[in-house]
Amino acid sequence: MNDLLIIGGGPGALSCAITARQRNLSCTVISAGDTSGWLARAEQLDNYPGLPRVSGRELLRIFRDQAESLGASFRTGVARQIQSFGGTFMVLVDNDILEARAIVLATGTARPQLLPGEESLLGQGVSWCGTCDGMFYRGKRVAVISAWHGGVEEALFLAGLASSVDYFTLKTHEAPADPRITLRPEKPTELRRENGVLEVIAGGSALPYDGVFVFRPAVAPDRLLPGLALDGSFIHTDRRMATSLPFVYACGDCTGQPFQVAKAVGEGNIAAISCSEDLAHA
Ligand SMILES: Cc1cc2nc3c(=O)[nH]c(=O)nc-3n(C[C@H](O)[C@H](O)[C@H](O)COP(=O)(O)OP(=O)(O)OC[C@H]3O[C@@H](n4cnc5c(N)ncnc54)[C@H](O)[C@@H]3O)c2cc1C
Incomplete structure (x- = not known):
């Protein structure tokens, strides 16, 4: 069982994985695919500190290499459902069930457009x-x-x-x-x-x-995890990136504006630190 399952694959998720590994948490990043998030579509970023004129794909590659080199695991697939049973989360990913003690949602802004009915x-x-x-x-x-x-x-x-x-x-x-x-x-x-x-x-x-x-390659957050409190269509969090549910955190665009890589990365870092503190006291 992982300490932490991170649902996403963009800068929020990868930053969270990097800090989680530094805090010695075992973690797996579950992502619908490397090119499915927003960052892969950004041709050039001019406001990410330290890496001027970097392309979105290159930045993603750098983040992922860093997370991988620190020991984060990766799983391609869509998380469809998360359930909590006595301190363990079960995440349905395609046809498999993955288990963890905590969850970080870093799912970006994708909101599936449902068919009438x-x-x-x-x-x-x-x-x-x-x-x-x-x-x-x-x-x-x-x-x-x-x-x-x-x-x-x-x-x-x-x-x-x-x-x-x-x-x-x-x-x-x-x-x-x-x-x-x-x-x-x-x-x-x-x-x-x-x-x-x-x-x-x-x-x-x-x-x-x-x-x-x-x-579809995305699931609405409150469908993914029933009972999750939202602010409009975004996931409600406090300053520790904790959601309304114990041991569930969120970071990046899914928590609201501004939609920026630096914000996603900062929130991913905070989510991992909060998770590590809470698991240490569990
Ligand atoms: C064209 C464009 C240009 C941009 N330019 C800039 C810029 O110059 N500077 C800047 O700071 N920001 C820019 N942005 C915004 C930036 O890309 C986003 O703010 C950032 O990518 C958000 O990161 P995230 O990790 O929250 O979400 P995302 O990068 O969107 O990643 C979310 C990931 O989660 C995956 N996912 C969602 N649901 C599930 C699920 N149920 N199971 C598995 N995986 C799932 C998605 O497939 C996706 O891979 C730009 C965005 C676009 C589209």
Whole structure:
């Protein structure tokens, strides 16, 4: 079990990992991918102290190399759900469960744009997790709606259970090539239940399914960790970067403006120090 799991992969998460390792905490950084955060999109930064005119990708590489050289572990994947059981956090990452004594959320600003009907049907035929809910659809008709390549693996897993899997692409990525999966060219615009039938509205038609799985490279923070207090759409923290939940901290853009690398890095450092102090007294 890790002392600390850090959800993110941008400057906030990597700064937190660096200080966590200096404080001798074992930690794993869980990230949807090196190019998925904001910093990878910044062509040149002119206001990060000590590294004038650095590109976002280069800065990320430097941060990551430093964290890795200090012994931080890395895991590529989306954290979908976090649950706390008697002092241990269980984090569902794709099809695995990782455990830790504390959590740092450094998830950036990504807020998934949900389809109309998606939220209200969640748990009633609509799911965001193939591993959690796939078994309910053994021998049934399933739709996978995916905004990224992570949906491919989930669709392959579901194809081993369901009687049929239709794959809809929300944003361009390489779709699965498997004879058990039917690729649908239409763009889904809505999910609904009409006369008891779960339907995907796509290309002007209402297509019936028993289950609909939606996959995106981000999860809203209060869905990721139920009970987490928010300030608007940002995670509420105090000056120690502690959230409303014990042993859960947050840093970077997910705690609010200004959206700046220096702020993310500073907050990541504070989150790691607070976490190390709290775990020492646990
Ligand atoms: C074009 C552009 C130019 C910019 N220029 C500057 C500049 O000049 N100076 C400056 O200071 N700032 C600049 N910024 C802002 C800066 O990039 C951000 O403030 C900074 O990257 C925030 O860091 P972060 O770690 O909080 O989030 P991010 O860098 O956004 O990283 C968040 C990471 O978390 C991952 N993630 C989210 N949810 C999950 C999950 N459930 N499971 C796993 N991983 C997850 C994301 O995929 C992402 O990799 C710029 C941003 C952009 C877009």
